[in-house]
Amino acid sequence: MTAALETVGLGRRYRTKWALRDCTFSVPEGSITGIVGPNGAGKSTLFRLAAGISRPTSGTVTVFGQEVRLNSSEHLKRLGYFDQLRPLYSGFRVEEMLTLGRRLNSTWDNAAAREWLSELNIPMKQKVGHLSLGQQAQVALTLCMAKRPDLLLLDEPVASLDPLARHELLQTLMGTVAEQGTTVFLSSHFVSELEPVCDNLIILSSSQVKITGTIESLLADHRLLIGPDGPEPLNGVEMISSRKTGRQRTLLVRGIPPSLGPGWQDLQPDLNEIVLAYLARRAPGANHKLADDGTSDGGPS
């Protein structure tokens, strides 16, 4: 299977701080891949690099086998990019935003765009600046989807939306994507938003990729071990996190332990527990705190 999006050793440094470092992964064509990580993990930097509005300090990013460059418009034809800040011209009417999309893209499905927006009760004559945040997100998403891209890059598409708007937006998205076999790469702070819609998950923390895989394999590969405080049963498994609560110790490990000591329980963790374990885990030798690494998600501009 070819990769819709592939990064090799991708890094981006802002002055002395690495916002993203040595990032290697691939998003298979036709998949829905989510990336989760805390604020400042480098998610938005990664999206901007993939969209070609930023340039890597090191490594490469390719879209359908084609290297993304700052001034090429080639990769843009196959790409729909949803920026975290959802920039729109606030003085434009909704229909003028559609005209913008129609004029600047070689492929454009205006009828579908109008239909989506009317289903969402977004008035075409309204000024974009007078719409609610959720409606603005819908307009931005419509702009991405109406160009019928092969790859959708959605950076925090549902952030700052209320639960109903979140649901509506994801539903619009997934409905179209399923019809057309579009590859989707989307990010979120919360794994609970990604789990129902994604096939693959990438965990990004402290500017680095912690683990990637399908959601099934992530669930199958990890175990939650609970037992008495004392020596840890770590034969044949990789410890991801270890937490002490009272006289009990809770471990999250990768791999299936062959045998457990007396008093130990072997449980199936849920995806959220796995993600939290990876986010809490510090890189070996890393001496910085999780909270103050790198730049904010808004990114230096």
Added chain:
Amino acid sequence: MIWLAWRRHRFLLALFAGLLVGLGVWMVLLAHAFDHASNVCRDQTYQCGFQYGVFSIENQATAINALLLFLPCLAGIVFGAPLVAGELEHYTNRLVWTQGISRTRWFVTKWLVVGLILGALTSLLVLITQYWSGHVFARLPLTLALNGRIQPTLFAVTGVAPVAYTLFAFSLGVALGAILRRTSWAVVGTVVGYTAVALLMVFSIRPSLASQGFLSTTRSTSVQYVTLPRPQPWILSYGFRFAPGTQPSTGASSASAIAKRCLNQSFTGSSYDQCLSTHDVQGGFFDQSATHYWALQWRETAIYLLSALVLLGMALWAVRRWRE
């Protein structure tokens, strides 16, 4: 992309056009008022001038002239500075640069659409200005200075140069905005930069863009005077030269050095004049003849347009290499 460039900037362009229309109407009204006053006051007495408000017309004309001088800079501030920087500040560059067209096309189209409209508006205003200055400045009976289009204040608002000034100021604002990435800094830079270039042009470059003339003074009793040709030339400076067709008699010394020596030797007028004439040195005014008007206009236009192209190149370079 042409649609987007027009849609983005049409409001301010319309506002700017409205401003120019207002200014144009004012100029036409003023020209008519002046025509009326000068028809009545053929004797050109001060009393008649007072009665028909010639002084007020003169003051208004000065104000209009000042506004016209500032217009290119205004275009640079309003349209140039935010053209790229405004998009970067609102992150809308992320929107347009991820549609289907390249940054180069985006930038060049924006520049062309806004630049061409500004150029056309300025050209129309210059036509009105020519009409107005022909009616007011050329015939003002009470104005001593500022006679003729060769004088710097009228030179800068007539002919073809104003269009080039506007495009230059616009490009300066665009380039500064693209490089500094802040509209406010680009505005300050445009005002400072445009003013500096305009002053440099008037004081250092334009005087030598065509060959200078020389008006030698003649002495009557204790007063030196010069007869100015009509139309009046642009007087550049007072200085000395060797009379045409003569060889400098003292080798390496310049005409002004000889004049200085003559002044040191004698303070009385007649012997000073004698000293100068024995050395074939003439005192007088260097000038640009009014007949050089179009030559100066075209050369200055070429300089400004070339500079605008260089600035356009710099802005394009900044846009192409900009990364978030």
